Amino acid sequence: MAVIALKEYSAVPRDLVANFNGKQLVYASWDHHLLFAAPFLFCVPPQMTFSEWVAGPLTQLIAADPDAKAVDWSSVQWLKANQPWTPNFAGSLAENGVVHKDQIRFRTPGLNSLLTVN
Amino acid sequence: MDTQVTKKKLGLKERYKLLTRDLGWETTFHSREEVFPYVHYEGIKIHDWDKWEDPFRLTMDAYWKYQAEKERKFYAIIDAHAQNNGHLNLTDAHYLTAIKIFLQAITPGEYCAHKGFARVGREFGGVGTQVACQMQSLDEVRHAQTQIHAMSNYNKFYQGFHAFSDQRDRIWYTSVARSFFDDALSSGPFEFMIAIGFSFEYVLTNLLFVPFMSGAAYNGDMATVTFGFSAQSDEARHMTLGLECIKFMLEQDPANLPIVQKWIDKWFWRGLRILALVGTMMDYMLPKRVMSWKEAFDIYGIENGGALFNDLARYGVRAPKGWGDAAAAIDHMSHQLMLGLYQWSFGTAFHGWIPSDDEMEWLSAKYPDSFDKYYRPRWEHIKKLAAAGTPFKNYGLAKLCQTCQLPCVFTEPGDPTLICHREIDYKGEKYHFCSDGCKEIFENEPEKYIQAWLPMPQLFQEPLKGDLGAWMNYVSLVDGQDNGDFDGSQDQINFDKWRGMATSNK
Amino acid sequence: MSTVFIALQANEETRAIIEAIVLDNPEAIVKREPAMVKINAPGRLVVNRETIESIVGRSFDLQEMHIHLITLSGNVDETDDSLTLTWNN
Ligand SMILES: [Fe+2]
Ligand SMILES: [Fe+2]
Numbered sequence: 001m002a003v004i005a006l007k008e009y010s011a012v013p014r015d016l017v018a019n020f021n022g023k024q025l026v027y028a029s030w031d032h033h034l035l036f037a038a039p040f041l042f043c044v045p046p047q048m049t050f051s052e053w054v055a056g057p058l059t060q061l062i063a064a065d066p067d068a069k070a071v072d073w074s075s076v077q078w079l080k081a082n083q084p085w086t087p088n089f090a091g092s093l094a095e096n097g098v099v100h101k102d103q104i105r106f107r108t109p110g111l112n113s114l115l116t117v118n
Numbered sequence: 119m120d121t122q123v124t125k126k127k128l129g130l131k132e133r134y135k136l137l138t139r140d141l142g143w144e145t146t147f148h149s150r151e152e153v154f155p156y157v158h159y160e161g162i163k164i165h166d167w168d169k170w171e172d173p174f175r176l177t178m179d180a181y182w183k184y185q186a187e188k189e190r191k192f193y194a195i196i197d198a199h200a201q202n203n204g205h206l207n208l209t210d211a212h213y214l215t216a217i218k219i220f221l222q223a224i225t226p227g228e229y230c231a232h233k234g235f236a237r238v239g240r241e242f243g244g245v246g247t248q249v250a251c252q253m254q255s256l257d258e259v260r261h262a263q264t265q266i267h268a269m270s271n272y273n274k275f276y277q278g279f280h281a282f283s284d285q286r287d288r289i290w291y292t293s294v295a296r297s298f299f300d301d302a303l304s305s306g307p308f309e310f311m312i313a314i315g316f317s318f319e320y321v322l323t324n325l326l327f328v329p330f331m332s333g334a335a336y337n338g339d340m341a342t343v344t345f346g347f348s349a350q351s352d353e354a355r356h357m358t359l360g361l362e363c364i365k366f367m368l369e370q371d372p373a374n375l376p377i378v379q380k381w382i383d384k385w386f387w388r389g390l391r392i393l394a395l396v397g398t399m400m401d402y403m404l405p406k407r408v409m410s411w412k413e414a415f416d417i418y419g420i421e422n423g424g425a426l427f428n429d430l431a432r433y434g435v436r437a438p439k440g441w442g443d444a445a446a447a448i449d450h451m452s453h454q455l456m457l458g459l460y461q462w463s464f465g466t467a468f469h470g471w472i473p474s475d476d477e478m479e480w481l482s483a484k485y486p487d488s489f490d491k492y493y494r495p496r497w498e499h500i501k502k503l504a505a506a507g508t509p510f511k512n513y514g515l516a517k518l519c520q521t522c523q524l525p526c527v528f529t530e531p532g533d534p535t536l537i538c539h540r541e542i543d544y545k546g547e548k549y550h551f552c553s554d555g556c557k558e559i560f561e562n563e564p565e566k567y568i569q570a571w572l573p574m575p576q577l578f579q580e581p582l583k584g585d586l587g588a589w590m591n592y593v594s595l596v597d598g599q600d601n602g603d604f605d606g607s608q609d610q611i612n613f614d615k616w617r618g619m620a621t622s623n624k
Numbered sequence: 625m626s627t628v629f630i631a632l633q634a635n636e637e638t639r640a641i642i643e644a645i646v647l648d649n650p651e652a653i654v655k656r657e658p659a660m661v662k663i664n665a666p667g668r669l670v671v672n673r674e675t676i677e678s679i680v681g682r683s684f685d686l687q688e689m690h691i692h693l694i695t696l697s698g699n700v701d702e703t704d705d706s707l708t709l710t711w712n713n
Contacts, residue, residue, distance in 0.1 A: 002565040004306065006159050013547050013568040015575045021583060025575060027517045027550065032535045035496050037458030038525035039537060040514035043578040061514040066499065081548075082539055101548040103517070103541060114495045117535050130704050173700040176687065184690045191691070324695050328631065328660070331694075335659035343659055347633050347694060354693040358700045408658060422697050425626030428713045429699070 017100035024100040026093065028058060031107045032117050035065050039103065046094035050087045067111040079105040134175035142167075142245040156241045160306040162378075163371035167244030170366050174355055181253055185260070188348050192264055195344040196271070205275045206620050207338040209405040211613035212604055216403035217269060217334075217342055218278045218468040219395060223295040224326070225265040226286040228349070230299035231314055232258035238307040250359045254315075257352040264348055268341040275616075276609050278467045281594030285467050288593040290573035291459070293523045294395065297570060298388050304566070308367065309381050315360030317385035320426065323353050324418040326396055333404045361426075368433035375434050380562070386438035387555035390447075391522035397452030398459060401481065402473060410484035411452045420445065440555040443531050449488040450534050453481075454527045457496060461512035462525075465586075467595050469604035472501050492534050509603070518572045520549040521556035528552050544568065625667040626711040628698035634661050638692045644675035660694055669698070671707040 003009045017024050024046050029039035040061050044053060054073055062068045078085045080102060087096050098104065128136070145153045157164065176184075198204070208214070232255050239251030266282075273279035286292050302313035331346030367374045397411035409417075427437040438444075463470035473481065478497065482489040503510045516525035530538045531554075540551040544564045551557040560567045578584045582592060590597050604610055630645070632638040638661065645663055646652055652665040663669065676684045686707055698709030 003563045004160055004309075006156075009565055011565045011569045013545075014571055015579075016547070019579045021580075023578070025578070029517075029537055029539070031537075034454075034457075034492075034529075034535065034537070035499065035510075036512055036514065037454065037461055037527045038516035039539075041517050041574050042514075043584055061512070064503065064510050064512070081541060099548070101550070103539060103548075103550060105539065114499055115492065115535050130702065173702050174687075174690075175702065176690075180687055184687065187691050324697075328695055332658045332660055347659070350694045351633075351691060354696045355690070357696070361699065421627060422629075425628075425697065425711050425713075428626055429711045432712065 015101070020100075024093070026053075026098055027101065027103040029103070029105050030062060030065070031105055032112055032115055033062070033065055033067065033108075035114055036062070044093065046098075047092050049090060049092050050096050050098075051089040053093065054089070066113040067108065070111055071108055077107040077109070079107070130175050133177050134172070137177045138245040138249060141248065150243070154241065154243045156307055157243050160308050160377065162308045162367055162374050164243065164367075165370055167242075167247070169369065170244045170246040171362060172246045172250050173358055173362065176253065176355070185256075188351060189260075189264075192268075192344055192348045195340055196268055199268075199341045199344075200271050203616075203620055204340055205272055206613070206617050207340070208613075209337045211276070211609050212469075212471065213337050213339065213403065213405050214272065214276055214278070214609055215468040215470070215604070216330075216399040217272065217339065219291070219399060219403075220330075220342070221265065221269045221279060222282045222285045222289070222467060223292045223395060225262055225269075226283065226292075227295050227299050228258050228262040228265065230303060231318075232256075232262060234299075234303050234310055234314060237303075238310050241307040247363075250355075254352075254356055254359060257349075257356070261345075261349040261352070264345045268345040271341060275612065277596070277607070278469075278600040278609075281467070284594040288573070289465075289467060289595070290518070290523075290525075291395065291466065293571070293573050295392055297521075297523045298392055301388065301566070302385075308363075308377075311360065311363045312378065312381040313385045313388075315356065316364050317360075317382065317389045319353065319356040320360040321386060321419075321423055322389040322393060323350075323357070324422065325393055325414055327353065328418065329400060329409055329414040330396065333400065333406075333408045336406045336408050337404055364430070364435075365433070368430070368435065372434075379435060382435065383439040383555075384559050384562070386444075387440040387553075387559065388522060390440065390444050391519075391524055391552075391556070394451045394455045394524060394528075398456045401452040401484070402456045402477070407480065412448050412484060415448050419448075439558075440553075443553070443555065446531055447528065449485055450492070450529060453485070453489065453493040454529065455524070457493070458516065458525050458527045460500070461510055462516065463603065464511055464513070464597075464601055465589075465595070467593070467600045469602060469607050469609060471604040472504060473497060488534065515574045515577070517550055518574050519552035519556050520567055520570055520572070521551060521559045523570065523572060524552055526550065526552045626713055627664050627666060628669045628696075628709040628711055629662055629664045630669060630671070630696045630709060631660050631662040631694040632689075633692045633694060634659055635692065637688075640676055640679040641671065641689065641692070643679055645669065645671055648672050648675055662694075665709075667711055669709045673705050 020043060022045060023043050026042045026044060027039045042057055078087055235251045235255035235258060239248050239255055242248055242251065269279060286296060302310050305313060327346055327350045331343055334342035334346060364378065367378050400411040400414060427435065459466060460470040478494060500510045519526055526537060528538050530536045538553055540554060540557045542549055549560060551560065577589050582588050595601055599608060632641060642661055646654060649665050649669050652663050652669060655662045673684055673686050696709055698711050701708045
C-alpha cells in the first residue's frame with residue numbers, strides 16, 4: 001500500500017515541473033569536493049545549452065574550491081542519475097535528456113586539494 | 119515520628135484504580151468501533167486494553183500538585199534571570215546560536231507533541247492509555263510555553279528570536295523538525311506512540327535535553343537550564359509511557375511484531391536526522407563544552423539504546439535497521455552539517471562562524487579519527503578565504519532529502535569523501551534522498567512523502583520565484599541582523615558592550 | 625549486564641535522595657555533571673522511601689521525585705515504598 005490509511009489515498013507531488021514557470025530543477029555535485037556541503041540546486045530553462053550551464057552557473061558556484069581553476073571540462077567524467085554519461089556540450093539540457101530534478105555528478109581524478117581520497 | 123498512628127492512606131495502586139475506575143464504560147449509544155474508529159486500521163491487534171500498565175500511577179491531584187511545584191520553581195528562576203541581567207551572564211554570545219535553533223526548531227515540536235497526545239488520548243481505547251496520553255499532552259503544552267517564555271527574555275536584547283513561529287513553518291533547517299512532527303501527527307495512534315512516545319522520548323530526548331541542558335548550565339544560561347530540566351522532569355514519565363506502549367503492543371499479539379519493528383526502524387532514522395542539528399550545537403556552538411556529540415551518543419545512544427533493545431529482544435525486537443549506519447556516521451555528521459550551516463548562513467536566523475584554533479584543537483581531540491583528516495582542511499581553507507577578504511558564502515542552494523528535508527550533506531556509509539546520492543522514480547517523478555534509511559521510508563509510503571513541502575524547491579515556485587530578498591521577508595529574516603557571521607554582528611557588539619558596562623563603571 | 629540509570633537535578637532536595645540511593649545500591653556509580661547528578665548501576669537500581677525518610681527526618685512521598693527527575697533508563701516499577709529500575713538482561 002502506498003500509504004497506511006483508512007481509505008483509498010492519493011496525493012499530488014509538490015514539486016512538479018509545471019510549477020516552475022517554464023524552468024526546471026537540476027542538481028549538480030562535484031565528487032570528492034566537499035567544501036560545498038551538499039549538491040547544488042539550479043533552477044534553469046531546459047533550453048539552456050549544456051556548455052552555457054557549465055560555463056555560467058556551475059563554474060561560478062564552484063569557484064571557491066582551490067581546484068576550480070584546474071578543472072579541464074573536456075576531460076571531466078560525468079554521471080547522470082548515478083550512471084556514467086557523456087553530455088553534448090552544444091545541445092540544450094532538454095536535448096541532453098536532463099529532466100526535471102536530474103542529478104548530475106562530475107569527477108576530476110587527481111584534483112583533491114582539500115580532501116584526500118581513499 | 120508520632121504521625122504513624124493515623125490510618126494508612128490508600129496505596130498508589132488503589133488510588134490509581136479509583137481514578138480510572140469509571141472511565142472505561144461500555145458504550146451503548148454507539149458501537150465501540152464508532153467511538154474508537156482509529157485503533158484498527160494500522161493493523162495492530164489489541165485483545166485486552168486493561169493490560170496497559172502505567173507504572174507511575176500518577177493521579178490527577180498528585181499531577182497538579184507536582185506540576186504546580188515545577189512551575190513555581192521555574193518562574194522563580196526566570197524572574198531572577200530577568201532581574202539580574204541573566205542575558206549577560208552567558209560565557210559568550212556565540213552560545214545564543216544554539217538556543218535560537220532550539221527555539222525555532224525544537225520548541226514548536228513540543229506544541230506538536232501536545233496536539234498529538236491530545237488526539238491519541240482520545241483515540242486509544244484503554245483508560246490507562248487515555249489518562250497517560252492526556253497528561254503528556256498537558257506536559258507538552260507546558261514545555262512549549264515555558265520555553266517560549268524563558269527565551270523571550272533574550273528576545274529583548276538579541277536578534278533572531280523574534281519570529282520563531284514564522285520560521286518554524288517557512289525557513290529551511292526548521293523543516294527537518296517540522297516534517298518529523300507532521301509525519302507523526304498524520305500517522306495513526308499506534309505509530310504516533312512509536313514515533314514520539316518511544317523513539318523520540320525514550321531513544322532520543324536524552325540526547326536532546328540532558329547533555330545540552332547540562333551544557334547550558336556550564337555556559338551560564340540559567341533560563342535554558344531551567345526550562346530544560348523543568349521539561350525533562352516530565353520526560354521520565356513520557357519515556358516510561360513510550361516503553362510501556364511498545365511492550366503492550368508486543369505482548370498483545372505476535373502479529374504486531376513486524377509492524378512495530380518497521381516503525382522502530384523508521385522513527386529511529388528520522389530521529390537521528392533531527393539529532394544532526396543537536397550534534398552541531400554540542401560540537402560547535404557551546405563556548406564551554408560538557409561532552410562531544412560523539413560521547414553523548416556513546417552513552418545515550420549506543421549504551422542506553424543497546425540496553426533497551428537487548429531488553430526488548432525477548433519479544434523478538436531487534437535494534438533499528440539503521441543502527442550500524444548511525445554508529446558509523448557519528449564521527450562525521452555534526453561536522454558535515456556544520457559546514458553547511460556556516461556556508462548558508464546568509465539564510466539562517468542565527469549566526470555562523472569559523473571555529474577558533476582552540477575549538478579546532480578540541481574537535482581533533484574528540485574526533486581523532488575524522489576531524490584532522492577530513493574536516494580541518496576545509497575549515498582552514500575557509501579561514502584563508504575570510505582572511506583574504508573573500509569570505510566563503512555558498513549561494514548555490516542545496517539539494518534536500520525528500521524524507522528528512524535536511525540538505526544532502528551526508529556521505530556514503532564507509533566513504534567520508536563522497537556525498538551519498540540516492541534517488542528513485544515514482545510515478546514519473548524523481549525523488550532524492552540523503553541516505554538509504556530515508557529512501558526506504560519513502561518507498562514504504564510514497565504517497566505521503568511526495569507531498570513534502572521542501573523549502574528550497576518552493577523558493578523557485580509561486581509566489582517567490584527565486585527572489586532571495588522576497589524570501590527573507592517571507593521567513594521574517596532581517597538581512598544583516600539575524601543572519602550571517604557572528605563576527606561583527608549586533609549580537610557580538612552589544613554583548614561585549616553591555617557586559618563591559620555591567621562589569622565596570624565606564 | 626546492561627546499565628540502568630537515574631539522573632536528578634543537583635539541588636538541596638536531591639542530596640538526600642542521592643545519599644539514599646548510594647546506601648541502598650552498593651554497586652551504584654555517582655557521576656556529578658553541571659547542574660545534574662547521574663547514577664548508574666548494573667542491571668537494577670532501587671530508591672527506597674524509608675531510607676530517604678531516615679535521612680531527611682520527615683515523611684517523604686516518593687512521587688516528590690518527579691519534581692527533580694531528569695531522566696532514567698530501565699523498566700520502571702513504582703509502589704508507595706520504592707521505585708525500581710531494571711533491565712531483563
Ligand atoms: Fe516535551
Ligand atoms: Fe534524509
